[in-house]
Amino acid sequence: MRLGLSTPVVIQIPGVAAEWERTADAADLRAVAAAADRLGFDFLTCSEHVLVPAEDAEVRGGTYWDPVATLSYLAACTTRIRLATSVVVLGYHHPLELAKRYGTLDRLSGGRLILGVGVGSLRAEFDMLQAPWEDRGARADxxxxxxxxxxxTNRPGYDGPFYRFSDVVVEPCAVQPRVPIWVGGRTGRSLRRAVTLADGWMPFGLRYTEITEMIARQEIPDGFDIVLPVGGLDPIGAPERTAAQLGKVAALGASAVTCGVTSRSVSHYCEQLEALRQVADVYEWPTERVSACPTDPR
Structure with missing residues (x-):
């Protein structure tokens, strides 16, 4: 099971983000990324919200760093860690726009992009951006x-129900022959979409039992990534509990986990990452998926 990082600072949800993140700057973010890169974490993430209505920001938070700018900066600060959007909202962008922006990021990073995408759930944001809401699922497919x-490819062509293009040049394009695409969501349809059209599934806001039931109803192809979140890890203060938390998602069949750790400062955060790596390196991961798990990850 690969360990990824829910990057601090770039998204700040009330009640989740640490106090130090409010005043953190690019140097702090660079220190986190460099530590994760050095310690062998597989990927780090950056989310997308173009805007958040003020009333929604009380719950969702209002801080969302732009993923293209942020991940491009972090690409220059690192050498091997992969750069994952978690997630880009498909309805806000034309596919060629995403291909150009993230193809350029893949080129700049030497082929380290993971494109996490989602259908979107904040109608007010859709409305303000004048993006279609009612048929967003079909458009996302x-x-x-x-x-x-x-x-x-720099000579793309496509003819679908919503998007059509031919005789165009898009340069640069991604250097990976097949950029990994992960679909975020919290419904059975999001998992089916991921299995059918992408390379992985990133569920959120679900109980472990709900994840288990959805996976059991869907035939999962070989090599398909199931990427589960685990927050509130304290590997320095509670290494055994941390190992148990990671073990539960491993037992669900996670091929990768997006980790969030508690911290008091950027230096403490980096120390937590080192301790987390040590915990993960000595833990014996389950080799078979369990049928159910009663624990709630939220």
Missing amino acids: DALTALRACLS
Whole structure:
């Protein structure tokens, strides 16, 4: 099971983000990314919200660093860690726009992009951006198919129900022959979309039992990533509990986990990452998926 990082600072949800993140700067973010890179973490993440209505920000938070700018900066600060969007909202962008922006990021990073995408759930944001809401699921399916057709070629062509293009040049394009695409969501449909059109699934806001039931109803192909979140880890103060938390998601069949750790400062955060790496390196992960797990990850 690969360990990824829910990058601090770039998203700040009330009640979750640490106090030090409010005043953190680019140097702090660079220190976190460099530590994760050095310690062998597999990926770090950055989310997307173009805007958040003030009333929603009380719950969702209002701080969301732009993923293209942020991950491009972190690409220059690191050498091996992968750069994952978690997630880009498909309905806000044309597939060719995503292909150009994230193809450039893949080129700049030497092929380290993971494109996490989602259908979107904040209607007020859709409305303010004048993005279609009612048929966003069907549009997302078409956008995913179009993305697969255009991410890794500079001469893309596609003819779908919502997106059509031909006789165009998109340069640069991604250097990976097949950029990993992960679909975020919290419904059975999001898992089916991921299995059918992408390479992985990133559920959120679900109980472990709900995740188990959804996976059991869906045939999971070989090599498909199930990427589960685990927050509130304290590997320095509670290493045994940390190992148990990681073990539960491993037992669910997670191929990767997006970790969030508690911290008092950026230096303490980096120390926590080192301790987390040590905990993970000595833990014996389950080799078979369990049928159910009663614990709630939230």
